[in-house]
Amino acid sequence: MPAEYSSACCDRRELQIQNYLDACLSAVExxxxxAHASACPACSHALNSAGDAHLALCNAAASLPVPGDLYSGFAAKLQQDKKQSLGLYSFGRASLGLxxxxxxxxLWFHRPVTTTGTILQTSDGHNKQVAAIGPQMMPSGVSTEESQSLAPHTNSKSKRSVAAGEAYTPTPTIRQVQLQVSASRSERQVHNAKQVLAGQPAGLARITSLSSNRKLMVSAGVVNRYQNPEVSPSLSAATVALSHPLVANGKTMGKDTTITMPPAASGEFALVVQDDVRGFTSEVRGCVVADSREDRRLNSSADVHVEVLRDSDP
Amino acid sequence: MSGERERVAAPDDDLLIVQRFLRGDVAAFDILFARYQDYVYHIVFGIIGNAEEARDISQEVFVTVYRSLPKFRQSARFATWLYRIAVNRAVDAARGSRRWRFLPIMDVAGIGDRPADRDEEPDLVFERTEERESVQRILMDCPINHREVLVLFYYRGLSVEEIAETLSCSISAIKVRLHRARKVFRDLYEASPERKHASERDRAQRAVNDAS
Incomplete structure (x- = not known):
């Protein structure tokens, strides 16, 4: 092999190839x-593959579409952000007052008070006053019985969840859930899920995803190309709660706070989900099941049917 | 990108708009948004690889920019500052979602039905979409520090100097990183199954171009 085709020479050509692709070489270069590439198979291959990769990247960038609703979403987020800031401002003022x-x-409680007490004489002859505890110094609030009854709520996540009014169903359809979990681990298996559930009306194939706090979320909808069921990292079921009892699939799901159910549309609902990671609130709208490509991320508005089935905490 | 290394607008022009905004002309921000939305989205999408999340994060980037404009040092270039916010935000999101992988799905409602797409042959649009998805898949396999320079260089069309400014690195460091990133991408692309088909067609296209 001629010296020109040595490895060091070809390494130098590597940089030259990149410069060639960036149009930074002179005509002579x-x-x-x-000329070198035509005689050196390694450099010829490198030139070709670098050219292919370069073109692929250029083409990909050139044909990348931008969603048409970017501005409207921005405007909505900005509006929400302003409201939150305003809320924080008001909250700040209120906190300041409090x-x-x-x-x-x-200051009032710690003002010097005149107390009655007993004078004790210690062994070294000093006097020590043991003040009687006046009524204003008594601890207020929690009695012993109350604190005992609160303990399970602070130590048990599921009990705490129930106390907080989370959507929680004590009687899940376990068999169905397990089938769905195992059947939705990958895109290929989603198709299997559809086959398994083929007896159901079209559009009722179910996808199960696992939210960050390990509650199983089930969204019904035909979902194509659903690669990973753990799609909702920021969806915290701890903040998903239902304002009215939600009857879905014949079960009452829960109550209290943040769900809205338009009275006109039967069975339609929207879950308000607080995205703690990014610090904004978004909605998951639910209805009867439609094609819902957007439920890959449950924190966006999409026609999905979300149902907290069971707490999977150990 | 399409190869060109142009700037979006004269920096002075951006600064004038920023100043208008800071004087209370809220509508001036719309001009900045219209001017930079594509670029920000491309950067974020390139790093994250998920259309829907990219849309979300791009919007958040603009909210951040809207909120932070009063703190913007007007001696700096607005575009660089904006890109830096976009890159940081996208990298944070990409790191946060490392556990799971998204398919680069491009058929999100509202994305594929832009006028430019409608005018083209459906086969061509489909082919391009497939290619774009495969490139994005490979990008997602690249380390994140390589991905960000590739995205800024190819998707946004920034020069090495501009990338250095955006990422607060030296020019030589960016050159080295870009060189390595291209090599990594090239190796992955070469090993990908889609490559054979694409390279044959592209080579034929190049031959036609060379001949003409």
Missing amino acids: IADLK AAAACLAM
């Missing part, structure tokens, strides 16, 4: 590179 009130209260 291009001619030199092409803090001031608390300070005044503390």
